Amino acid sequence: MNNPLKAIRVMLADDHTLVRAGIRALLEKLPGVEVVGEAGDGREVLNLVKLHRPDVVLMDISMPGLNGLEAATRMAREFPDVRVLILSMHNNEEYAWRALKAGAVGYLLKKAATAELETALQQVVHGEIYLSREISTRLVKKFPLQGIADRKSPLEELTGRQREILQLIAEGQNTKGIAEILKVSPKTVEYHRMKLMDCLNIHNVPGLVRFALRVGLLPQEKLAAG
Secondary structure, three states: OOOOOOOEEEEEEOOOHHHHHHHHHHHHHOOOEEEEEEEOOHHHHHHHHHHHOOOEEEEOOOOOOOOHHHHHHHHHHHOOOOEEEEEEOOOOHHHHHHHHHHOOOEEEEOOOOHHHHHHHHHHHHOOOOEEOHHHHHHHHHHOOHHHHOOOOOHHHHOOHHHHHHHHHHHOOOOHHHHHHHHOOOHHHHHHHHHHHHHHHOOOOHHHHHHHHHHOOOOOHHHHHHO
16 A cells, blocks of 8 residues: 555544644654644544545544544545544443444554554554554454444444434534534434434433443543533
8 A cells, every 4th residue: 555665644633732742743753654634523634634635544532523433434435545543542342343343444542652653553554453452352352253243333323414413412512503513404403313312212412411421422521521
């Protein structure tokens, strides 16, 4: 995929400016790595990927508006040549499994050493899958390889639009606000909200918020802030 002499073009996606600055500083010290852009949410990263066409997107899961897993799903469909490497604080095989199902090709913990970050970048850009060592063994034990493809999470029962609206509802957006963000009519938002409530059998906003927290659409710190 890449000429060995060609720099690996990396884009960062994380909603914390200081975290991005720290990761960027590490990346810029690595030989043969070029940072081509930064994004603070899933929608922004999709727009920037279209503009810059990086080799790898180094992306957090928990981002406002459109989370990293949903962004990875869209990227796999719209930009199949771009490799998504999830960089997450969640030391949890469930998140890693969901990331791979979403189309990511790697899952790296934020506490990883710089040498591991370099290894992960090299592997994914050459077509391999990379999982942090702490995650890989537990992932295979919990989700045997023959069952990974068939196993579905509750989120996968929803459409992409329903997942998007669920996240925005959980973040406190009302129907009008969601319609403006998604550039659709309020009636369209109401329709998708009704459908996702029926699918989940959850018929009130507090219940949707609790579900979003449970499945990782909404970071736990949001619960403390609320």
